[in-house]
Amino acid sequence: MTAVTQQIVLAVCSFALALFGTLLLSALSLVVARSGSCSRSFRYEIEARALTLLKGWLSPKQRACYERFRYFDVTGSDTGTRYRIHHGTQTNIEELNGTGHHVCKWCFVPDGDLVAGDVMLAQKIALETNERGALGVAHRSFVSSGPRRF
Amino acid sequence: MATQIVMDRTGDTRHTFDIHDRAEVEKAERRFRDLTGAGFTAAVRSGPGEQRVIRSFDPTAEETLFYPRLVGG
Numbered sequence: 134m135t136a137v138t139q140q141i142v143l144a145v146c147s148f149a150l151a152l153f154g155t156l157l158l159s160a161l162s163l164v165v166a167r168s169g170s171c172s173r174s175f176r177y178e179i180e181a182r183a184l185t186l187l188k189g190w191l192s193p194k195q196r197a198c199y200e201r202f203r204y205f206d207v208t209g210s211d212t213g214t215r216y217r218i219h220h221g222t223q224t225n226i227e228e229l230n231g232t233g234h235h236v237c238k239w240c241f242v243p244d245g246d247l248v249a250g251d252v253m254l255a256q257k258i259a260l261e262t263n264e265r266g267a268l269g270v271a272h273r274s275f276v277s278s279g280p281r282r283f
Numbered sequence: 284m285a286t287q288i289v290m291d292r293t294g295d296t297r298h299t300f301d302i303h304d305r306a307e308v309e310k311a312e313r314r315f316r317d318l319t320g321a322g323f324t325a326a327v328r329s330g331p332g333e334q335r336v337i338r339s340f341d342p343t344a345e346e347t348l349f350y351p352r353l354v355g356g
Binding site: 240242266 | 290
């Protein structure tokens with residue numbers, strides 16, 4: 134084989150290799166993009182299902198409030214204290230005083246990586262049936278953006 | 284038919300059983316014991332927006348909801 138032939142073969146091989154690499158990368162990118170899109174749409178589906186479950190367990194008043202403001206109020210089973218459960222999964226419970234002012238925030242969640250609807254439903258049931266037990270495991274926070282009236 | 288709803292990472296998993304089928308009721312009761320033994324709380328609806336926590340299996344409950352143990356967030 135002459136030197137020229139060897140160079141031609143080498144060039145063709147290099148080109149083929151580069152083409153193969155590019156195709157492989159494109160295919161991988163497509164797979165990653167698709168799986169990301171699927172997991173996002175799966176997450177939305179989970180969240181929608183959890184919110185449907187939550188709404189089924191809310192009282193008509195709580196449900197109307199949640200649909201309008203993305204929060205609802207519950208009354209603690211032991212002390213009668215009013216709590217506001219905001220849409221979310223962390224530090225989303227606000228304790229209110231008798232005049233509706235912010236007192237502090239509470240954070241407790243069901244164990245596991247649950248979506249907002251499930252977390253809020255567990256928080257509602259816990260506060261309305263076993264307030265002391267729920268607050269016994271909760272973290273309390275006094276950080277607030279300022280006095281608020283509800 | 285009755286339903287046991289177990290909160291999990293997929294939102295929830297639902298188990299339906301025929302309250303007139305002894306084998307299915309026994310299976311549902313075992314599931315109740317397993318879940319509550321693992322720290323889940325079981326609740327049933329007692330009115331619009333109202334619920335009560337149950338400590339023992341209630342085969343007549345139309346819908347029983349289980350949520351995992353609560354932890355400080």
